[in-house]
Amino acid sequence: MVQNGYFKLMETLIENIVIYASVFLLCLAAVLFYLWKQRKNSRIVDEKIKIAKQEGLYEPVSLHPVINVNHCIRTGACISACPEEDILGIRNGKATTINASSCIGHGACFHACPTHAITLCIGTETRGVELPHVNKNFESNVTGIFIAGELGGMGLIKNSVEQGKQAVENIVKSLVKGHTANYDLVIIGAGPAGISAALSAKKHNINSIILEQDTLGGTVFSFPRSKIVMTSPMDLPLYGKVKLFETSKTELLDLWKTLISKHNINIKEYSKVESIIQENNLFKISTLTGEEYISKKVLLAIGRRGTPRKLGVQGEELEKVTYRLLDPEIIKDKNILVVGGGDSAIEAALMLSDQNKVILSYRSEAFNRIKPANNTKIKEAIETGSVDVRFNTNVVKIDKEQVLITNKDNKEETFKNDLVYIFAGGELPSQFLQKVGIDISKKYGEAILKH
Numbered sequence: 001m002v003q004n005g006y007f008k009l010m011e012t013l014i015e016n017i018v019i020y021a022s023v024f025l026l027c028l029a030a031v032l033f034y035l036w037k038q039r040k041n042s043r044i045v046d047e048k049i050k051i052a053k054q055e056g057l058y059e060p061v062s063l064h065p066v067i068n069v070n071h072c073i074r075t076g077a078c079i080s081a082c083p084e085e086d087i088l089g090i091r092n093g094k095a096t097t098i099n100a101s102s103c104i105g106h107g108a109c110f111h112a113c114p115t116h117a118i119t120l121c122i123g124t125e126t127r128g129v130e131l132p133h134v135n136k137n138f139e140s141n142v143t144g145i146f147i148a149g150e151l152g153g154m155g156l157i158k159n160s161v162e163q164g165k166q167a168v169e170n171i172v173k174s175l176v177k178g179h180t181a182n183y184d185l186v187i188i189g190a191g192p193a194g195i196s197a198a199l200s201a202k203k204h205n206i207n208s209i210i211l212e213q214d215t216l217g218g219t220v221f222s223f224p225r226s227k228i229v230m231t232s233p234m235d236l237p238l239y240g241k242v243k244l245f246e247t248s249k250t251e252l253l254d255l256w257k258t259l260i261s262k263h264n265i266n267i268k269e270y271s272k273v274e275s276i277i278q279e280n281n282l283f284k285i286s287t288l289t290g291e292e293y294i295s296k297k298v299l300l301a302i303g304r305r306g307t308p309r310k311l312g313v314q315g316e317e318l319e320k321v322t323y324r325l326l327d328p329e330i331i332k333d334k335n336i337l338v339v340g341g342g343d344s345a346i347e348a349a350l351m352l353s354d355q356n357k358v359i360l361s362y363r364s365e366a367f368n369r370i371k372p373a374n375n376t377k378i379k380e381a382i383e384t385g386s387v388d389v390r391f392n393t394n395v396v397k398i399d400k401e402q403v404l405i406t407n408k409d410n411k412e413e414t415f416k417n418d419l420v421y422i423f424a425g426g427e428l429p430s431q432f433l434q435k436v437g438i439d440i441s442k443k444y445g446e447a448i449l450k451h
Contacts, residue, residue: 038090042092044089045089048086049091064097064121065109065110067096067118070117075114075115076095078095078109085099086102102369107120119447123442124444129443132152137167138163140438145300146300148160148167148193149303161234162235163193164196164197175297176296179281183293184295185201185208185298186283186285188210189211189300190210190269194299199239199263199265200238203237208266211287211293212267215270236259238263273286273287281296308426309425310323311339311395316422321398321420322419329355332356333356334419335359335416336359336419337358338421340362345423346377348421350387359387361390361393361395361405362390364391365391393405393406
């Protein structure tokens with residue numbers, strides 16, 4: 001009987017050992033599988049980073065996320081929140097940037113991170129970005145002059161709209177009624193930030209006017225008609241949420257026109273501001289057409305590029321040369337030269353190639369810092385021959401019926417040509433800002449948004 005009890009005890013012990021061993025092995029297998037999967041995902045991210053570095057997409061050029069790995073707990077919330085592709089990834093159990101230069105600065109990752117491990121920064125330790133001085137209330141170093149939108153480093157439409165609204169809300173707090181100016185606020189620029197600011201001013205019963213050097217929409221107006229200009233919803237004053245995730249320039253401009261008409265927004269197009277002079281705690285704004293406006297406050301909602309950068313070559317003054325593409329669908333059967341290697345140049349070349357013969361001239365040996373989708377499309381266009389890409393080339397001369405370019409060996413080539421589109425970027429309107437008295441400095445990896 002004692003012996004039977006002994007065997008029974010041993011059987012129970014063995015069963016327990018088997019059970020615990022099985023559980024241990026299952027746990028070990030799960031851990032090993034997790035580690036294997038993590039290592040595999042890390043290798044995939046490493047390969048993506050390698051490709052991004054080769055294609056010049058790894059280093060950021062504007063607003064971008066910076067991850068504090070000590071705070072990151074690998075939830076993946078930042079990756080799920082980002083509407084773009086392969087901006088962020090998980091490597092060795094921590095979030096990391098991949099195609100940082102493709103980041104459009106919407107800040108979704110910043111808001112999604114549960115541990116506040118992400119900071120949105122402008123510039124890097126080696127590459128500075130010139131920005132005017134602006135405090136947390138969007139006021140510049142010149143008291144009474146505020147800055148919002150692309151000029152302040154926020155180029156995305158949604159962010160520009162939000163900044164225009166917030167800037168006016170801060171202006172309202174500091175605005176003293178009873179002044180002798182014609183306007184409480186003069187808004188310079190009719191882009192996303194300027195329109196949002198004007199709607200917010202109307203909401204707060206602020207007497208304002210928009211002065212626009214070109215026409216409604218600012219930079220958005222210069223987009224090709226079919227170009228997608230939004231990737232996330234925005235909150236417009238006096239309207240609410242705008243959820244046009246995939247919208248054209250025309251749809252967005254139509255919405256703005258409707259709101260401007262409905263709320264009687266005062267806007268003067270083709271009124272380029274020449275000077276802003278402070279007199280007796282007021283501002284005198286003068287335009288190139290000789291008009292003057294007196295205002296208590298000023299909001300600069302202009303773009304960063306100012307006037308387009310020119311090539312400085314013979315024949316660039318010809319009528320067939322332009323610096324923006326408005327209606328590609330009406331251009332047919334032309335010999336076209338597109339100059340540039342950024343997203344604007346590539347998108348223009350691709351759209352024009354449907355109905356025209358297109359040559360794309362770019363001074364470097366490869367495209368750098370372009371959107372992944374554009375990179376894929378231009379590679380396909382090169383393979384099919386729909387776009388004739390000439391790397392390491394420069395335009396030397398533009399004639400009425402032809403263009404002359406040279407390659408890195410100084411070999412010249414002449415092509416039959418009807419139209420030239422130049423997308424060489426533009427310069428920060430530094431001279432205008434300095435004339436106003438606004439300080440400009442280079443930002444080297446400085447935080448724009450942090451918890």
